[in-house]
Amino acid sequence: MERNIYLTNTDIEEAVTLYLEKLQPSISAVKAEKADIREAIGRVTAAPVIAKVSSPNHNSAAMDGIMVIAERTFSANEVNPIVLNRGEDFEYINTGNLITEPYDCVIMIEDVLILNNEQVKIMVQAAPWEHIRPIGEDIVAGEMILPENHLIRSMDIGAVLGGGITDILVYEKVRVGIIPTGDEITDDYDKPERGKIFDTNSWTFKAIVEELGGKAERISPVEDDYEKLKSSILKLAERNHMVIINAGSSAGSRDYTAQLIRDLGELILHGIAIKPGKPTVLGMIGNKPVIGVPGYPGSAFLVFEEIVNPIIRVLQHRKPELPIKATATVSRRIISTLKYREYIRVKLGKVDEKLIATPLNRGAGVTMSLVKADGILVIPKNSEGLEAGEEARIQLINDIESIENTIVSIGSHDLIMDYIGSILRRKGQTLSSSHVGSMGGILALKRGEAHIAPIHLLDELTGEYNQSYIDKYLGDDKVALIKGVRREQGLMTAKGNPKKLFDITDLTGKDVTFVNRQKGSGTRILTDYLLRKNELDSMNICGYDREMTTHMAVAAAVESGTADAGVGVFSAANAMGLDFIPIGFEEYDFAIPRKYLDTEAIKDFINIIGSREFHSILKELGGYGIE
Numbered sequence: 158m159e160r161n162i163y164l165t166n167t168d169i170e171e172a173v174t175l176y177l178e179k180l181q182p183s184i185s186a187v188k189a190e191k192a193d194i195r196e197a198i199g200r201v202t203a204a205p206v207i208a209k210v211s212s213p214n215h216n217s218a219a220m221d222g223i224m225v226i227a228e229r230t231f232s233a234n235e236v237n238p239i240v241l242n243r244g245e246d247f248e249y250i251n252t253g254n255l256i257t258e259p260y261d262c263v264i265m266i267e268d269v270l271i272l273n274n275e276q277v278k279i280m281v282q283a284a285p286w287e288h289i290r291p292i293g294e295d296i297v298a299g300e301m302i303l304p305e306n307h308l309i310r311s312m313d314i315g316a317v318l319g320g321g322i323t324d325i326l327v328y329e330k331v332r333v334g335i336i337p338t339g340d341e342i343t344d345d346y347d348k349p350e351r352g353k354i355f356d357t358n359s360w361t362f363k364a365i366v367e368e369l370g371g372k373a374e375r376i377s378p379v380e381d382d383y384e385k386l387k388s389s390i391l392k393l394a395e396r397n398h399m400v401i402i403n404a405g406s407s408a409g410s411r412d413y414t415a416q417l418i419r420d421l422g423e424l425i426l427h428g429i430a431i432k433p434g435k436p437t438v439l440g441m442i443g444n445k446p447v448i449g450v451p452g453y454p455g456s457a458f459l460v461f462e463e464i465v466n467p468i469i470r471v472l473q474h475r476k477p478e479l480p481i482k483a484t485a486t487v488s489r490r491i492i493s494t495l496k497y498r499e500y501i502r503v504k505l506g507k508v509d510e511k512l513i514a515t516p517l518n519r520g521a522g523v524t525m526s527l528v529k530a531d532g533i534l535v536i537p538k539n540s541e542g543l544e545a546g547e548e549a550r551i552q553l554i555n556d557i558e559s560i561e562n563t564i565v566s567i568g569s570h571d572l573i574m575d576y577i578g579s580i581l582r583r584k585g586q587t588l589s590s591s592h593v594g595s596m597g598g599i600l601a602l603k604r605g606e607a608h609i610a611p612i613h614l615l616d617e618l619t620g621e622y623n624q625s626y627i628d629k630y631l632g633d634d635k636v637a638l639i640k641g642v643r644r645e646q647g648l649m650t651a652k653g654n655p656k657k658l659f660d661i662t663d664l665t666g667k668d669v670t671f672v673n674r675q676k677g678s679g680t681r682i683l684t685d686y687l688l689r690k691n692e693l694d695s696m697n698i699c700g701y702d703r704e705m706t707t708h709m710a711v712a713a714a715v716e717s718g719t720a721d722a723g724v725g726v727f728s729a730a731n732a733m734g735l736d737f738i739p740i741g742f743e744e745y746d747f748a749i750p751r752k753y754l755d756t757e758a759i760k761d762f763i764n765i766i767g768s769r770e771f772h773s774i775l776k777e778l779g780g781y782g783i784e
Contacts, residue, residue, distance in 0.1 A: 172429045172439065173464060179425060180471060182444035187398060187472050192327045194317045197309050199370040200327040201474045205579050206303040208320030211293035211713055216256040219288045223247040223269055223277060224260035227285040238280045240272065247277065256289055263288035286703070286719065293713030296320045299732025300572075300709055303528065304579035306474045308370075316528050331371040331472045334393030334400040335359045338386060338414075339452065342378040342404070358403050358450075358457045365461060369469050383413050390417060394445045398472055401465060402438075404452030414438050414449035422447065434460040446472075476559055483560075485514035485551045487534070488567065488591070488606050493542035502530035503551060506565030506589040506608070513565055513606050514551055515591040531555040531563075531589075546604070563587040564758050568598020568610035569679050570707040571745055572728050573642065573781070576774050577765050584761045592706050594678030599630050602748060608759065610748040611641070613679035617686055622744035637754060639747040639763060642775060643782035646683060648738040649715050649723050649730040656721045659738060661687045664698045664722060671700040672711050672720035680708070683743065684724045709733070727780025742782065 167175070189203035218224065225247045233239040241247045250256070250263060262283040270278040296302065302320050303313055309327070317325065337359040344356055356378050363373040374397060379389050386402075393400050402414050415427045418440035426439040427449075434456040438449030446468060450460050470477060485505060493499045503514040517529055532551035536542060543549060553560070562585060566574065570592035578588030593601070598610030616625040627636050650658050656669055661684075664671050674680040688695055695701045700720055705711045708729035714720040716733045730737040747766075753759045765771050775781040 167426055167428070168430050169463060172426055172437075173467060176425060176439045176446070176464075176468070177471060179441060180446060180468065183398065183441075183446055184472060184474075186444055187328050187331060187474075189326045190329045191324050193323055194309070194314055194325050195323065197325065197327055198311060198314065200309050200330070201370070202303050202305050202307045202309065203326040203328050203474075204305050205301050205576075206317055206320070206322060206325050208296050208298050208300050208302050208322070210321035211298045211717075212296040212319035213290055213294065214292060216292055216717065216719065217290045218250045218252055218254050218256060218263050219290050220263065220265055221251050222249075222263050222266040222288065224250045224256055224263050225279075225283055226259055227262045227283045227287070230262075230264070230279060230281070230283040233279050233282050235280045238270075238278050241277050241279060243275045243277075261285050261289075291714060291719055292717030293710060297707075297709040297713045297733070298716075299729075301575040301579065304575070304582055306582045308475055313528055328474050331366075331369075331399070331469055332397040333362075333366045333371050333373050333469065334397035335362050335366075335373055335375040336386075336389055336393060336400065336402045337375075337378040338381060338402060338404045339378065340380045344377050358452070358454060361454075361458065362401055362403065362450075362461060362465075365466065366469060369466065370473055370475065371469055381413065383417070386413055387417055387421065390421065390442070390447070394442045394447065397445070399446040399448070399468070400442070402447065402449045403457060404450075415440075418442065418447050418449065429464075431459065431463070434463075437464065439464075477556060481553055483512055483532070483551050483553060483557060484548055485512035485532075485534075486606070487543045487545060487547050487549055488513050488515045488601065489545045489593070491516050491534075491536065491542045493536040493540055495539050495541065499536040501534040501536060503532050503534050504529060504589040504591065505531035505551065505553075505555070505560045506563035506587075507561045508565050508606055508608060511605070512551075512560070514549065515565075515567070515589065531560055559587055562758065563589050564609060564762060565589050565591075565607045566598075566609040566611060567591045567593055567601035567607040568612055568748075569595045569745065570709075571611065571644070571726065572709070572732070572778060573745075573771075573775065574611065577762065577771070580765050580768075580770065581758075581761060586758050586761055588762075594675055594681070594706075595626075596677035596682075599626055599748065602631055602636060602750060608749065608753050609762070611745065612748055613644075613683075613743045613745045615679070615683055615686055615743065623746050623748070627748055631748065635751060636748050637751050639749055639766070640744070641746045641766060642744075643742045643784060644745050645727040645737075645739055645742050645780040646680065646724060647727060647730070647740045649712055649725050649733075650721065650736045650738065651715060651718070652734060652736055654736045654738075658722055661740070662691050662693065665693055667699075668721075669699065670719075670721045671698050672703050672705060672714040672723040673701055674708075674711065674724065675704040675706050678706075679743070679745075680724055683740070687740065728778040731779045737780075 264283050268281045302316050337356045341354050342356045343353040359375050363375045366373040415438045418424045422442035424440045429437045436451045437460050440447045450457050502517045532553045534549050574590045581588050595612040595614045601607040602610045612623050614626045708725040711723035711725045712729040712733040
């Protein structure tokens, strides 16, 4: 038979790029399927996972102690202790237990002096809803728990189950057929014949495939016979998404791999400029990638790591894993106790040359910070914490390449940011969205700590939104205002509107409890504007000082009954099944420094806003306009 020759001596970067361009049909061949989240570790989501229920789904004690009526503790202090009677003024409660009426707060057991089985003495005041985990503190029904193309980890399973979901859509496991070849290769590990070599490579390949979340079909060694190899390759190609042929890729007279791929499909490359690993063969049979890996273990392992591994990850919709630690600038102040070494989970993104770490929710019962975190910031014992702008070492959870492809968004909250982030992932981008209110976003841009600030700030003098704030704080010549969506704001109330609320003036009723947004948020500014316009005093609104950082958290408080009303967007009310009394439409836009407008990431972001897919999502959510 005629001896093979190397067709190319291609640089590895060029080889992988060229080969990946050929894989679009192969990627499409990996279908979505249903899976039980409890058995889905290592799988990749094929669609966003949306919470069906809130977690916790009841108001529960955050610690051991007694549940009391806050109003009855207001006069308590060290010189004026109060005696409480069990069943009338208090009941004992353990961490996680249900808060029952008429009690509305918890006093830690450490602050309680037990007089007898029926009486206790307290010397501390309690605030309404103090030491209580409200419904939806961790997960709110209707929120996105996991985006698509997300590798499912152990902590994700708990979060998804906490959202009331068991079945999710994932990509099927990439099936990889593995063929060890060679007359000298044997599976007989007990009594090898003289001149035989143990087959070790294919078992290593199988383990790597399974470690990457794939499913390996490894067959027994096939001798160097053209027809037998042809038959084995065709059968494995029929059953699997890709095929790995180990050995037979060199230039010997009985090295058939390159010829077989050429005869059965398309030979793309034979020979890559790496040592060891030069005789690598890259080809396609139908829409299935077929790779000839050299037989020497050193070569085989290198090629598998540098070429096969990335291809499996692409087919599996997985991203590469990279470095461990990095230095980042903390985006806002972190206060820590002196008593403990504290672990803060952070979201990371690179703004210019500065890595920005945004702290996530630190609540002990919060699992979503585990899901969203890119890294962990460790604050040592005897440290009071970090100020905004300080640098800190971060233990990376996500790879640095993913973090560097992250758009850092700091500003106003809206459900649409999660959907934009999910679509961006398809384009290799990630969106880090931190909800600190519109003014918080403006200030983040001013400090150079964000790429985007979602804002909806009403100018009371002109009745217009956003532009005057950019002019005042940022400068129109430096920051562009990208028009986003019109969204409907209104009063969210329980289904059926039991308190008969019809406009903002009804909030001053004595039997109405309100839940507010945080200071600096556009919704808070709108609320305060409407109060002034109607000459209403916020002191007369029960619950005005109770603040939430997202529309969904406000909706959850209303849905749970801990508040009768809150101001928020229609989509949040709709997601929680609440009644909605419209106040009016506002403009939810994006302030973006002009220097970022030509970056691929921001171009992708702006293109998504204008896409049909995004407009369909807005229509489904309800309460948005794109005029």
